Amino acid sequence: MESPSPTPSPSAKLTFKEFKGKDPIWCPGCGDFGVLTAMQKAAANLGLDPNTTVLATGIGCSGNITAYFRTFGIHGIHGRVLPLATGVKVANPALTVIAAGGDGDGFGIGLGHFLHASRRNVDLTYIVMDNQVYGLTKGQTSPTTPMEMSTKASPLGPLAAPLNPLALALSAGATFVAQAFSGNMAQLVAILEAAVKHQGFAFVNVQSPCVTYNLVNTYDFFRANTKDIAAAGHDASDWDAAMRVANDRANVPVGILYQATRPTLHDMAHPLPADAGVPSAVQAAADPAKALAHSKKRFDGWLDEFRAR
Amino acid sequence: MQHGVAWLIAGTAGEGLEAGGETFARALAALGYRPTTQRDFPSRIRGGDTTFTVRLTPEGHLCPPERIDLALAFNATVLPRVDARMGKGALILLDDGVGPFVSTNGATVEPFPFTALATAAGLAKAKNMVALGASAALLGVALDALLASVGDQFASKGAKVVEQNRAALKAGHAEALSRFGQSPKFSAPKPGTAPALFLSGNEAAALGALAAGCRVAAAYPITPASDILEYMTPRLMALGGTALQMEDELAAANVLAGAGFAGTKALTATSGPGLSLMTEALGFAGSAETPLVVVDCQRPGPSTGMPTKHGQEDLWHLIHGGHGEHVRIVLSPTDVADAFHATSEAFRLSEQWRCPTFVALDQQMSLFKQTAAPFDVAAAAKRHAPRGPSPAVVGSSSWDQTYTPYGDPGAHPQRIALPGEPGGRFYSNSTEHAASGFTNEQPHLRVAMVDRRLARMAAIPASVDRPVTLEGPADAPIALVSWGSTVEACREAAIRLAANGVKAKVVAVRLLWPFPRTEFLAAIGSARLLVVEANAFAQLARLVKSEAPVHDRLTSVLQYDGLTMASDRILDAVGGMA
Ligand SMILES: Cc1ncc(C[n+]2csc(CCOP(=O)(O)OP(=O)(O)O)c2C)c(N)n1
Ligand code: SF4
Numbered sequence A: 001m002e003s004p005s006p007t008p009s010p011s012a013k014l015t016f017k018e019f020k021g022k023d024p025i026w027c028p029g030c031g032d033f034g035v036l037t038a039m040q041k042a043a044a045n046l047g048l049d050p051n052t053t054v055l056a057t058g059i060g061c062s063g064n065i066t067a068y069f070r071t072f073g074i075h076g077i078h079g080r081v082l083p084l085a086t087g088v089k090v091a092n093p094a095l096t097v098i099a100a101g102g103d104g105d106g107f108g109i110g111l112g113h114f115l116h117a118s119r120r121n122v123d124l125t126y127i128v129m130d131n132q133v134y135g136l137t138k139g140q141t142s143p144t145t146p147m148e149m150s151t152k153a154s155p156l157g158p159l160a161a162p163l164n165p166l167a168l169a170l171s172a173g174a175t176f177v178a179q180a181f182s183g184n185m186a187q188l189v190a191i192l193e194a195a196v197k198h199q200g201f202a203f204v205n206v207q208s209p210c211v212t213y214n215l216v217n218t219y220d221f222f223r224a225n226t227k228d229i230a231a232a233g234h235d236a237s238d239w240d241a242a243m244r245v246a247n248d249r250a251n252v253p254v255g256i257l258y259q260a261t262r263p264t265l266h267d268m269a270h271p272l273p274a275d276a277g278v279p280s281a282v283q284a285a286a287d288p289a290k291a292l293a294h295s296k297k298r299f300d301g302w303l304d305e306f307r308a309r
Numbered sequence B: 001m002q003h004g005v006a007w008l009i010a011g012t013a014g015e016g017l018e019a020g021g022e023t024f025a026r027a028l029a030a031l032g033y034r035p036t037t038q039r040d041f042p043s044r045i046r047g048g049d050t051t052f053t054v055r056l057t058p059e060g061h062l063c064p065p066e067r068i069d070l071a072l073a074f075n076a077t078v079l080p081r082v083d084a085r086m087g088k089g090a091l092i093l094l095d096d097g098v099g100p101f102v103s104t105n106g107a108t109v110e111p112f113p114f115t116a117l118a119t120a121a122g123l124a125k126a127k128n129m130v131a132l133g134a135s136a137a138l139l140g141v142a143l144d145a146l147l148a149s150v151g152d153q154f155a156s157k158g159a160k161v162v163e164q165n166r167a168a169l170k171a172g173h174a175e176a177l178s179r180f181g182q183s184p185k186f187s188a189p190k191p192g193t194a195p196a197l198f199l200s201g202n203e204a205a206a207l208g209a210l211a212a213g214c215r216v217a218a219a220y221p222i223t224p225a226s227d228i229l230e231y232m233t234p235r236l237m238a239l240g241g242t243a244l245q246m247e248d249e250l251a252a253a254n255v256l257a258g259a260g261f262a263g264t265k266a267l268t269a270t271s272g273p274g275l276s277l278m279t280e281a282l283g284f285a286g287s288a289e290t291p292l293v294v295v296d297c298q299r300p301g302p303s304t305g306m307p308t309k310h311g312q313e314d315l316w317h318l319i320h321g322g323h324g325e326h327v328r329i330v331l332s333p334t335d336v337a338d339a340f341h342a343t344s345e346a347f348r349l350s351e352q353w354r355c356p357t358f359v360a361l362d363q364q365m366s367l368f369k370q371t372a373a374p375f376d377v378a379a380a381a382k383r384h385a386p387r388g389p390s391p392a393v394v395g396s397s398s399w400d401q402t403y404t405p406y407g408d409p410g411a412h413p414q415r416i417a418l419p420g421e422p423g424g425r426f427y428s429n430s431t432e433h434a435a436s437g438f439t440n441e442q443p444h445l446r447v448a449m450v451d452r453r454l455a456r457m458a459a460i461p462a463s464v465d466r467p468v469t470l471e472g473p474a475d476a477p478i479a480l481v482s483w484g485s486t487v488e489a490c491r492e493a494a495i496r497l498a499a500n501g502v503k504a505k506v507v508a509v510r511l512l513w514p515f516p517r518t519e520f521l522a523a524i525g526s527a528r529l530l531v532v533e534a535n536a537f538a539q540l541a542r543l544v545k546s547e548a549p550v551h552d553r554l555t556s557v558l559q560y561d562g563l564t565m566a567s568d569r570i571l572d573a574v575g576g577m578a
């Protein structure tokens, strides 16, 4: 292959189709189709450059979305999508990073990372396709499965109370917390756009029905039970109000529960300006000798600290 | 016969033993001696007995003395432990009020007014300085350099503190001369002149990483690895990089996988328990062909094991750990200077071969200090050829079959497109994939992908700087084969054997995996092998036997008591070979 010219690809006029990847192999009617379409629409509306966007995913039916979304992608291991996405972002802060996975991936095996990424306020968008079930492993209960729900694979039910991901994210310090329903495209697209634009950790819990293994939390259930919190006058700058919404058990609240500004991981990890003109982390990796030459005085000083005296 | 001279200061943790010992060793290095240090500390923060050893040998190899010649003790409870390491002709100086104590090993025990002299100098805390002054007199070390070192160390605390410490140092020196006479009681090896660095392997490894262009470090605290992240954090900040203390090692390893995918050189430092947790993510890096570097500062296991002790028990985990089969490189530097070179080299290899690369250190190498010739940082950086242009055409992607990230033949990997470059969109995949990167389980494509990885395994050793080193006469009938810092004890043993008229060579396996069979067979020749390592299962010996037909001429020398290995153990083993 010939080597490319350094001109960046034009990004402003991209359409929804530019972000289309392979045809999904999800079950017909799976809620994740709506999430994928909404992500593609939001990306096009925002004018994201597919070459500077990275979709990081966990393992599950939901995690397979990397193949369906045509940006750079990284399909990692079960439960670790947030540290993986954090690594991408700290390596190259110019990238737009979106992390995505399932409720088992994010709130079961990966729960610790969810809380710590919230605390860290790392600047990325985390989309969970919450179907209250382990889809890919054929229908076991997940950390968001209601206590009274049993499945063929878990006839006793979860034997534990469900987690509340929205309240968890709020209490752990996430600066953008929203919930959406994959059956409401317009709202989901708008929330995803706001999440990607947000500077800091943006968590979007999407109610994404598993039509095969979850016969309780169906499209009809969500159509009947979702409550648009913006229409109900919710103030997204009020953390206490957000916490009350998160704990509303009578409804499934949808909309932006909370949005605030505080220093991101990048801001906190770089309290002092780096040396003027210092090569970026990617440039330093690409040409260590050049990077060293730039910081020669520093290296000389560090060596001198070890000189016997 | 004792090789060189060994000095030890003992007391309660928090009494400035380590600071005093470090000052002493650094000053000795400045005078041209080749000091090595050894800390013996309990796994607790305050209290508990600790000892700090400084050893002087002509060669400065990083291994412990068999016995201590001169010990200075500040409390009574530590004495039995100190005495166990003393012998006839040795001297123990006890602070006022400690003792009386009778050595069971024939050492002379004398009182010495450490605290009293320090108090008289105006600073009771400076009893460690009194000890250094007395030691200089007893070892025949010039006092001037010590005075200068002390000035250097305490400069930030003001002129008064410097003067008090210097006064304590002089008082100890004068007192020892008047009690023990003008001629030194112990003869230290003659100092040389080379201007030297004095540092630990962790420090050297961290510098090697920075020189190699590493700008992302993520880790979770664990002894004896923690100070690598600690050392790198402010320096990465200055260089525009990022240091992260993560919530656990699972997270740290995954940060590396993401950072490597995004085109940076990323490092983590850990020890056995952390390595166990990282294993799944490192397999992912193997599958996705992501470069990253893991420094494993080994300690004895299993499980929590002995956090503050020494061992080399992770070899098998490093080369085989994890499910499935993937390409990885495991380097084992043999001394502190080599920790710099090997860690820098690890980044080059990791990027060239697109696989996780490990640097195996051990407690002795990680924490103890040694002299080293100044590092040529610029030369180390120049070994990394600049990364070529993107392999992908503008706007290409694996979805429309205009970019194939895993299409190279294996033995000559090409670099993969990076996010942020204008072409080459693909996704990096933990699931088995075709050349396109897309998940694919067709039998023939699976075989092709595995064969590609296998081709790399065969090609790697030739690309590694000194995969095996041979030191000493090539035709020696005995080869001391080892890895990691235990090689240092072998080097010293070979010198001592030569002095006794026994010819031995040292064969260090610097590349543990893929095992460099050709280079190893050339280095050992027809010698009888003594495979020396700090574990009980003979991990290197078994690896060697699985790779080379040497079963009938191999003997293992093993130590797994948590202590570092003295060359005497190897001399004994050679003596027993006849
Ligand atoms: C370490 C590990 N344990 C178990 C699995 C098996 N596994 C794959 S996906 C999955 C659960 C998926 O559930 P969820 O994250 O909710 O995703 P969904 O399929 O529902 O989208 C499990 C347990 C695995 N891949 N890795
Ligand atoms: S099993 Fe459920 S989650 Fe998985 S693809 Fe089918 S409907 Fe979707």
Ligand SMILES: [Mg+2]
Residues within 6 Å of the ligand: A060, A102, A103, A104, A129, A130, A131, A132, A133, A134, A135, A142
């Ligand atoms: Mg699920």
